[in-house]
Amino acid sequence: MKQTDVTQSVMEKVAEYEERRSKGWLAAFFVTLIIIGISITVLLYRAYGIMAERHTLDLFEILYQDKEIIEEFWADTFLVILAELPQRTVLLGGIFSTLLICVWIITRHRRRIVKRRLAELAKRKKSRNNTNASTKGVL
Numbered sequence: 001m002k003q004t005d006v007t008q009s010v011m012e013k014v015a016e017y018e019e020r021r022s023k024g025w026l027a028a029f030f031v032t033l034i035i036i037g038i039s040i041t042v043l044l045y046r047a048y049g050i051m052a053e054r055h056t057l058d059l060f061e062i063l064y065q066d067k068e069i070i071e072e073f074w075a076d077t078f079l080v081i082l083a084e085l086p087q088r089t090v091l092l093g094g095i096f097s098t099l100l101i102c103v104w105i106i107t108r109h110r111r112r113i114v115k116r117r118l119a120e121l122a123k124r125k126k127s128r129n130n131t132n133a134s135t136k137g138v139l
Contacts, residue, residue, distance in 0.1 A: 019121050022114045029107060036100045043093040050086040059084060 051057055063070055063077060070077050 015121055015124060018117060022117050022121070025110070026114055026118075029111070032103060033100070036096055036103065039096045040093055040100065043089055043096065047086050047089045047093065050089065051084070054084065056084040 059080070063081075
């Protein structure tokens with residue numbers, strides 16, 4: 001009776017599955033980061049547009065020229081600046097920035113695992129290719 005070694009074919013299938021799974025998670029992670037980053041950029045652009053429309057930037061320029069008043073009445077100056085900012089847009093930007101930081105912190109452990117797994121798979125693939133190339137030359 002002929003005995004066949006199935007471990008190699010099973011390992012190939014497991015390696016392919018792990019590589020697909022790891023690359024899929026990494027792609028989803030990067031897409032999430034890109035979407036959140038684009039959202040933050042759009043909100044910053046929108047906030048700048050609203051501030052330019054309200055001429056808030058001119059107010060900042062006037063306040064910047066008179067530093068003694070800012071030092072003396074810093075609380076009032078801060079409240080004026082807060083009142084002039086587009087609050088909903090800034091709030092949404094803060095929420096998306098917090099979301100970005102949370103995603104980055106929460107996925108830290110998983111990113112290390114995926115990085116290590118992909119490195120091991122690449123090393124296995126490289127050693128397998130080198131083994132196949134060296135055995136072809138002998139035969």
